[in-house]
Amino acid sequence: MVMRYLINGDFLCRSRTGMERFAYEICARLDKLVPTGEIGIFIPENAPVIPEYSNISVIRSRMKCTIFPLWVQGPFQCFVLLHKLIPLSFSNTCPVFKPGIAFLHDIYAKDCPEDFKSRRDKLIRLFDCFMYGVIARRARHVITVSQFSRSRIIENYNVDPARISVIYNGWDHFKTVNSDDSVFEKFSCLSGRKYYFTLGSLSRRKNLAWIASYAENHTDDLFVISGKEISGLIPPELEKLSKLPNILFTGYISDGQVKVLMQNCAAFIFPSYYEGFGIPPLEALSVGANVVAARAASLPEIYGDTVHYIDPFNPDIDLDQMLKQTVEDPSLILKKYTYDQGAVQLNSLLFRNWVTNPLLD
Numbered sequence: 001m002v003m004r005y006l007i008n009g010d011f012l013c014r015s016r017t018g019m020e021r022f023a024y025e026i027c028a029r030l031d032k033l034v035p036t037g038e039i040g041i042f043i044p045e046n047a048p049v050i051p052e053y054s055n056i057s058v059i060r061s062r063m064k065c066t067i068f069p070l071w072v073q074g075p076f077q078c079f080v081l082l083h084k085l086i087p088l089s090f091s092n093t094c095p096v097f098k099p100g101i102a103f104l105h106d107i108y109a110k111d112c113p114e115d116f117k118s119r120r121d122k123l124i125r126l127f128d129c130f131m132y133g134v135i136a137r138r139a140r141h142v143i144t145v146s147q148f149s150r151s152r153i154i155e156n157y158n159v160d161p162a163r164i165s166v167i168y169n170g171w172d173h174f175k176t177v178n179s180d181d182s183v184f185e186k187f188s189c190l191s192g193r194k195y196y197f198t199l200g201s202l203s204r205r206k207n208l209a210w211i212a213s214y215a216e217n218h219t220d221d222l223f224v225i226s227g228k229e230i231s232g233l234i235p236p237e238l239e240k241l242s243k244l245p246n247i248l249f250t251g252y253i254s255d256g257q258v259k260v261l262m263q264n265c266a267a268f269i270f271p272s273y274y275e276g277f278g279i280p281p282l283e284a285l286s287v288g289a290n291v292v293a294a295r296a297a298s299l300p301e302i303y304g305d306t307v308h309y310i311d312p313f314n315p316d317i318d319l320d321q322m323l324k325q326t327v328e329d330p331s332l333i334l335k336k337y338t339y340d341q342g343a344v345q346l347n348s349l350l351f352r353n354w355v356t357n358p359l360l361d
Helices: 009-013 019-030 068-083 119-138 147-157 172-176 182-186 208-217 237-242 255-264 280-286 299-303 331-336 339-350
Strands: 005-008 039-043 057-060 086-089 101-103 141-144 164-166 196-199 223-226 247-251 267-270 291-294 308-310
Touching: 005 009, 005 068, 009 019, 009 039, 009 068, 019 101, 019 172, 019 339, 039 068, 068 086, 119 147, 141 147, 141 339, 147 164, 172 280, 172 339, 182 255, 196 255, 208 223, 208 237, 208 247, 223 255, 237 247, 255 280, 267 280, 280 291, 280 299, 280 331, 291 299
Parallel strands: 005 039, 005 086, 039 057, 086 101, 101 141, 141 164, 196 223, 196 267, 223 247, 267 291, 291 308
Antiparallel strands: none
16 A cells, blocks of 8 residues: 555654653554554654554654754655655644644643743744644644644634544553552652642643642642653742652652552642643543642543542642542543544544545645
């Protein structure tokens, strides 16, 4: 068969969180569904792990990916144009001369300009908003991960609703993760102690300000924070948090260590005020954890009545009292949001006649 689509494999050069997790898991499942040879993946030379696919053709570039925008607009775009392929991009970017089919998970930089304060921040925002516009206005088809993001994209970029689909995130990768309790050896202060846990990149929208304010007023409660900083988007609250005695930063930890922390926490706290989907609460629900999430952006749409909600800008609550309230069983949303279903949806989308019609180029 003649290759038709080419996946941008630069996500294999980044930590497997958020968009990268989505891309990795969807591609692994899509491989089992697609015709042999019709989809390829173009992988940078410096990707640390090369997936073993049965039906997706792996193409190794001789070029490294060190600056992601340059990779997309350089080696990846050149290969797409040279071989007349349709690009499939998972990470809010696409080749500007041939956008193809692109995922736009959210438009955070467009919706929250106040989060981008420094000169570097503003340059990041400028590039992000440029890519949002290219994808929304020129991509053959746009895919996002929630009805919230879909409505924001349509409203901001006047996108024809027929050109944008929703494929939800999932949690099923967590089934294969083995709990790793070595984290309790590394951080012995956690052994046998009640703690609240939060996970995510340490960027402004993750709203560590809420945790900082709550922890400062509840000194007997211990908060464990895992994740890594995003260059250019580091929240000022990190300095304040680092000085509080009831805050423990673990840094970036393994999936197994994340899982065991979720299994043993008093509650998983997710105060983020802007999310296109928000995967970590779904992972926490899958292992039986209580979840406290912000009533903001996509989170009420995704989680319904299965979690406890907070105002992301008001820490004046009592978590112990809140957790006494009952919530719905999460089994229905755990069935609804899976990567298996996402891969089936993407496969159907890619091989519809109206998507592959060359007149749409």
